[in-house]
Structure formats: C-alpha cells, structure tokens
Amino acid sequence: MGRPRRAGRGRRRADAADYPVLGSVGDISGDGVPDLWGRASDDTVTGWPGVADGTDWTAVGAAFTIADA
Numbered sequence: 001m002g003r004p005r006r007a008g009r010g011r012r013r014a015d016a017a018d019y020p021v022l023g024s025v026g027d028i029s030g031d032g033v034p035d036l037w038g039r040a041s042d043d044t045v046t047g048w049p050g051v052a053d054g055t056d057w058t059a060v061g062a063a064f065t066i067a068d069a
C-alpha cells in the first residue's frame with residue numbers, strides 16, 4: 001500500500017484548522033472507492049476522491065467543491 005497523499009496536494013497542505021469537520025459517507029463519486037469530505041469554517045464543503053490500487057485505498061485525488069457557503 002502506498003503512502004496516502006495529503007488533501008490539497010499540489011496547492012498547500014490542508015491543516016485541521018482549515019477543515020474542523022472531516023468525514024466520509026462512503027463512495028460519493030460512484031466509482032466504488034470511498035471518498036472524504038471536509039467542512040471548512042466558512043461552511044464550504046470540499047470533497048477528495050479516494051484512489052485505490054486494486055483493493056487498497058491508497059490516496060486522495062484533487063479536491064472538488066461539494067457546496068459553497
């Protein structure tokens with residue numbers, strides 16, 4: 001299993017203060033791989049698609065907006 005990438009890789013590291021609420025409800029994107037979501041203090045909600053290598057969840061992909069404030 002590879003090392004998971006940090007949320008927001010390629011831009012800047014996402015700190016816990018940026019997303020005080022993080023979670024997963026399973027597969028948001030419909031590809032069968034669990035995804036993450038985070039609510040920022042400004043009430044925007046961002047998602048990160050899970051990336052899998054075979055059956056191992058290995059990373060998160062590029063952030064996408066779920067809801068604007």
Ligand SMILES: [Ca+2]
Nearest residue numbers: 029031033035
């Ligand atoms: Ca997914």
